[in-house]
Amino acid sequence: MTGFEVVDAQGTVPLTVQDEGAGSPVEIRQWIAGRPVVGDLTVRYRAPTDNAPPIRGSGPPFGLRTEGGGLSGAGSIFLVQPVTTKLYRLAVRWDLAAMGKGATGTSSFGDGDVELPAGSADRLGSAFFMAGPMYRHPTQLRTSGFSSAWLAGAPADTAAVMAWTEKLHAWYDVNFKGGGELPYRVFLRFNPVNPGGGVALTNSFVATYDDKTTAESMKLTLAHEMLHTWAPTLGAHSSRTSDTQWFGEGIAVYYARLLPWRAGLIGADAFLDDLNETAGRYYSNALIDTPNDQIAGRFWEETLVRVLPYDRGSMYMAVVDEKIRKASGGKRSLDDIMQKLIDAKRAGVETTQDTWLELITAELGPVAKTDFEAMLAGAVQRPSSGAFGPCFTASTTTLRQFELGFAGKSLVKPVRIVEGLVPGSAADKAGLRNGDEILKPVGLDNVQSDQKLTVTWQVRRGGKTLAITYLPRGKSVEVPQWKRVEGVSDAACKF
Ligand SMILES: [Zn+2]
Incomplete structure (x- = not known):
């Protein structure tokens, strides 16, 4: 921020700056008034839009960026909010004169200027904003339901895929018995x-x-x-400190391939590819048995840990679904539990891990709790061969484990210095050394899912800059994969 200035009825307010959480995932800057303020307060500042890549390579795409003649960013990055529990009416006003003709502004709250009823001021932080010469689908602006926005530079077939997404949105609405009328915006933007x-x-x-x-x-x-907007979330039980990402991300991964398939919006092959990508990444994960309560603490520094709530959670969901189908003679499934949790969310009833336990215990008996505790402790989740319907059967393949070759925590510091180099690893053999400074972050989540992707680090050693490329893979392991059963028609596949 530059030119930060606060003025009240008595003139300029003296300010001191207080920074919290330096080096942690969430850094917060506060401006503290040096005297009591009087009357209306006006806060003015400029927010830099420098397209600097995030320090933490895989962090969420929140920062202010400029692309295609416009800009986008999350409110938490560039909108200063009062520290208060007082409720405020909010107005969002755009002045886009400097962007020229054809520029419009939109946000999670709606298109153009919007006024919001009294509510918490931090609503601004969790909203996304985009302005400029935008592309839209549907082209007709709406105040409810699905809409999408992007700037120049997006992939060529974006409009067609947004039409696909609109269809899926309508299908979720039918499947989850409502919820599609709420305003829902998709923003697409570049991520370096x-x-x-x-x-x-x-x-x-x-x-x-x-x-x-x-x-x-x-x-x-x-x-x-x-799916996240429909899906319920579970609060942690008061006696448990573990986080519940296994649930939120587990059901998102599980249903994000199943529902488009049921809707006829992807084919059996696309379903299978996505399932096998998750299975491959999960079963080849060298840290597969990391207990759930260690995940939050190592989430950003260890890519193998970061993907666990997704991969483990979704395989656990497959196991639970299969057991419910079996126990109920095919009458019920995970879908029924999901709908109960969604209904509770709509009724304003708080749901926790205990709610989940009650619901699955009602279906499966006390063993559900034992299995659940084992999952949280890190037990490997193994859906059976037939867990994904009559068209797929389990087989195995050999994959090489993802191995970064040095300590992941080297990558999440403001200055990235390689430490903990693993002797004999691909990183070592390619010439990476402890003490090398990594100049540019690289997103590793994709690399981890793809056996063939290499990683290239731009490093500084002494006065020299060099590029070091290697295939970040270690030992070979046998992992479950599913394959199509010959002779069963597509029509018989869905479950
Ligand atoms: Zn997610």
Whole structure:
């Protein structure tokens, strides 16, 4: 921020700056008034839009960026909010004169200028904002339901894929018995570090791409992110400190491939590819048995840990679904539990891990709790061969484990110095050394899912800059994969 200035009825307010959480995932700057303020307060500042890549390579796409003649960013990055529990009416006003003709502004709250009823001021932080010469689908602006916005530079077939996403949105609405009328915006934007990822925000989600991303390849990311708005979340039980990402991300991964398939919006092959990608990444994960309560603490520094709530959670969901179908003679499934949790959410009833336990115990008996505790402790989740319907059967394949070759925590510091180099690893053999400074972050989530992707680090050693490329893979392991059963028609596949 530059030119930060606060004025009240008595003139300029003296300010001191207080920074919290330096080096942690969430750094917060506060401006503290040096005297009591009087009357209305006006806060003015400029927010830099420098397109600097995030320090933490795989962090969510929040920062202010400029692309295609416009800009985008999450409110938490550039909108200063009062520290208060007082409720405020909010007005968002755009002045886009300097952007020229054709520029419009939109946010998670709606198109153009909007006024919001009294509510918490921090609503601004969890909203996304975009302005400039935007592309839209549907082209007709709406105040409810699905809409999407992007700037120049997005993949060529973006409009077609947004039409696909609109259809899936309508299908979720039918499947989950409502919820589609709420305003829901998809923002697409460029991501220099971890393209393909996204983040869900108020009434909206942000999907990201780079110049190699095809809109087609974004479909399941869109399906995943949009699912978060319907899906329930579980609060942690008061006596448990463990976080519940295994649930939120587990069901998102599980249903983001299943529901588009049921809707006829992807084929059996796309379902199978996505399932096997998750299975491959999960079963080849060298840290597969990391207990759930260690995940939050190691989430950013260890890419193998970061993917666990997604991969483990979704395989646990498959196991639970299969058991419920079996126990109920095919009458019930995970879908029924999901609908109960969604109904509770709509009724304003708080749901926790205990709610989950009650619901699955009612279906499966006390063993459900034992299995659940084992999952949290890190037990490997193994759906049976037939867990994904009559068209797929389990087989195995050999994959090489992802191995960065040095300590992941080297990558999440403001200055990235390689430490903990693993002797004999691909990183070591390629010439990386402890003490090398890594100049540019690289998103590793995609690399981890793809056996063939190499990683290239730009490093500084002494006065020299060099590029070090290697295939970040270690030992070979046998992992479960599913394959199509010959002779069963597509029509018989769905479950
Ligand atoms: Zn997610």
